Amino acid sequence: MPEKNTPDSNRRSERSRRAIYDAALALVAEVGYPKTTIEGIAARAGVGKQTIYRWWSSKAEVLMEAFIDLGAQAAEAAGAGDWAKNDSIPDTGDVEADLKTVLRATVDELLDPRYEAPARALAAEGLADPSFGEDFVGRLLMPSLDLYVRRLRAAQDAGQVRADVDPYIARDLFVSPLAQRWLQGTGPLTHAYADTLVEYALYGIAPR
Amino acid sequence: MPEKNTPDSNRRSERSRRAIYDAALALVAEVGYPKTTIEGIAARAGVGKQTIYRWWSSKAEVLMEAFIDLGAQAAEAAGAGDWAKNDSIPDTGDVEADLKTVLRATVDELLDPRYEAPARALAAEGLADPSFGEDFVGRLLMPSLDLYVRRLRAAQDAGQVRADVDPYIARDLFVSPLAQRWLQGTGPLTHAYADTLVEYALYGIAPR
Numbered sequence: 001m002p003e004k005n006t007p008d009s010n011r012r013s014e015r016s017r018r019a020i021y022d023a024a025l026a027l028v029a030e031v032g033y034p035k036t037t038i039e040g041i042a043a044r045a046g047v048g049k050q051t052i053y054r055w056w057s058s059k060a061e062v063l064m065e066a067f068i069d070l071g072a073q074a075a076e077a078a079g080a081g082d083w084a085k086n087d088s089i090p091d092t093g094d095v096e097a098d099l100k101t102v103l104r105a106t107v108d109e110l111l112d113p114r115y116e117a118p119a120r121a122l123a124a125e126g127l128a129d130p131s132f133g134e135d136f137v138g139r140l141l142m143p144s145l146d147l148y149v150r151r152l153r154a155a156q157d158a159g160q161v162r163a164d165v166d167p168y169i170a171r172d173l174f175v176s177p178l179a180q181r182w183l184q185g186t187g188p189l190t191h192a193y194a195d196t197l198v199e200y201a202l203y204g205i206a207p208r
Numbered sequence: 209m210p211e212k213n214t215p216d217s218n219r220r221s222e223r224s225r226r227a228i229y230d231a232a233l234a235l236v237a238e239v240g241y242p243k244t245t246i247e248g249i250a251a252r253a254g255v256g257k258q259t260i261y262r263w264w265s266s267k268a269e270v271l272m273e274a275f276i277d278l279g280a281q282a283a284e285a286a287g288a289g290d291w292a293k294n295d296s297i298p299d300t301g302d303v304e305a306d307l308k309t310v311l312r313a314t315v316d317e318l319l320d321p322r323y324e325a326p327a328r329a330l331a332a333e334g335l336a337d338p339s340f341g342e343d344f345v346g347r348l349l350m351p352s353l354d355l356y357v358r359r360l361r362a363a364q365d366a367g368q369v370r371a372d373v374d375p376y377i378a379r380d381l382f383v384s385p386l387a388q389r390w391l392q393g394t395g396p397l398t399h400a401y402a403d404t405l406v407e408y409a410l411y412g413i414a415p416r
Contacts, residue, residue: 034336120335127332127391128242137392145394152413165413168395169385169404173413176388177380183335183391184345186353187376196377204412205360205373205381 019045020052021066025118028063033121038062060125060132067118068140089147095155096202099174102147103194110182110189123183145171161202173201227253228260229274233326236271241329246270268333268340275326276348297355303363304410307382310355311402318390318397331391353379369410381409 023044027036038059042049056062090098109115122140126133152167161170177197181189231252235244246267250257264270298306317323330348334341360375369378385405389397 124332124335127328127335134393137394141392141394159415161413162415165408166404169401170408170413172385172388172395172405173381173408176384177377179388179392180380180384184349184387185342186345186349187380193377196374197380200373200378200381200412201408202412202414204408204410204416205369205378206410207367207370208412208416 016045016047016051017055018069020047020055020062021069024059024062024066025070025114028121029113029117033063033117033124036063058132060122060129063118063125064122064136064140067115067122070114070118087147089151091151091154093158095151095158095160096198098151099198099202100195102151103174103178103198104191106178107189107191107194110178120183145175148174170201174198224253224255224259225263226277228255228263228270229277232267232270232274233278233322236329237321237325241271241325241332244271266340268330268337271326271333272330272344272348275323275330278322278326295355297359299359299362301366303359303366303368304406306359307406307410308403310359311382311386311406312399314386315397315399315402318386328391353383356382378409382406 020041023041024036027040027044031040036059038049038052041059041062042052045052052062056065089102092098110119122136126136148171149167152161152165152170155161156163156165156167161167174197178189178194181187181193187193228249231249232244235248235252239248244267246257246260249267249270250260253260260270264273297310300306318327330344334344356379357375360369360373360378363369364371364373364375369375382405386397386402389395389401395401
């Protein structure tokens with residue numbers, strides 16, 4: 001008989017969901033993504049395998065939602081502003097300062113051990129499985145990239161970025177270098193690096 | 209009895225090696241990396257499994273060397289100059305033109321179906337297996353990144369890039385956006401995109 005959708009069963013579902021997220025994140029950090037299984041997640045969360053399969057089709061899906069939830073929880077716990085809730089990049093009227101703030105925060109997050117293991121696992125799975133990759137990029141990556149586009153458009157309105165600049169291309173100058181250093185280890189990932197990227201992209205590397 | 213290192217056995221080895229490379233590249237393109245196995249490569253190349261294990265420790269290693277060889281062969285067949293042989297980026301005295309030439313060629317290569325399947329497989333494996341990733345980045349990626357550093361230093365000597373610019377950071381403005389669009393599909397990868405990146409990075413997106 002299907003479970004009825006009462007307040008009590010909703011509370012139970014919510015508890016199970018949270019336990020499953022915690023188990024998935026803990027296992028990926030402890031034994032690595034390849035050795036994490038739906039069975040292992042179920043056992044650790046104290047639920048049946050079927051409970052997981054009712055909501056998700058693969059361990060990658062579980063981990064992606066656990067990761068999205070982790071970001072939302074962290075933002076709430078910190079009483080964070082709109083930026084950390086992924087709604088917008090701050091606009092103090094100074095695009096250089098605002099981009100530095102956001103890129104420094106991104107460096108901190110990429111290096112935070114709670115995020116690093118699941119984020120790397122999701123990125124790797126996204127490359128290995130193109131249809132999961134599309135989902136991962138669409139749900140996790142593109143929304144943050146769009147925040148840069150919006151902030152750059154505001155900077156264009158304020159005359160701090162040239163009106164003829166394509167914000168979808170300019171966005172990549174800030175975001176992609178961090179992504180590549182983090183994914184492929186092509187150089188150190190520091191606040192100083194983030195600051196320098198912002199300065200080079202805004203003012204260019206040729207003599208003014 | 210170990211095979212003696214005579215001219216004949218060297219020729220045989222060279223033939224086997226080439227057959228193994230071809231088989232690895234063909235299988236990855238046809239059935240995908242996850243379904244490619246050492247056994248499958250050996251069968252297709254007409255060699256014993258032991259021949260492969262004598263030279264390589266994993267299918268990822270075989271594929272990486274096949275890919276390096278593919279690049280070297282293509283450069284030779286095209287009678288290509290130093291750039292395609294991975295020795296240097298052209299220096300015509302115009303850094304903007306030279307970077308556009310190289311980035312356009314990189315776009316073409318990234319979209320060439322012969323390169324795409326193995327390159328994606330190697331990048332995915334590099335994320336999934338950190339020690340292979342380190343090897344992959346060190347042997348395949350860093351040497352090409354260093355070409356940008358050298359070309360940017362020459363541009364500094366010629367007064368086309370500011371002397372206080374760190375070429376290891378500036379390099380990322382050109383290379384990382386292509387890498388991310390290719391790896392994660394965050395936007396179209398075209399010659400026009402390559403040209404615009406070069407212009408933004410050289411002259412900045414803020415008003416001059």
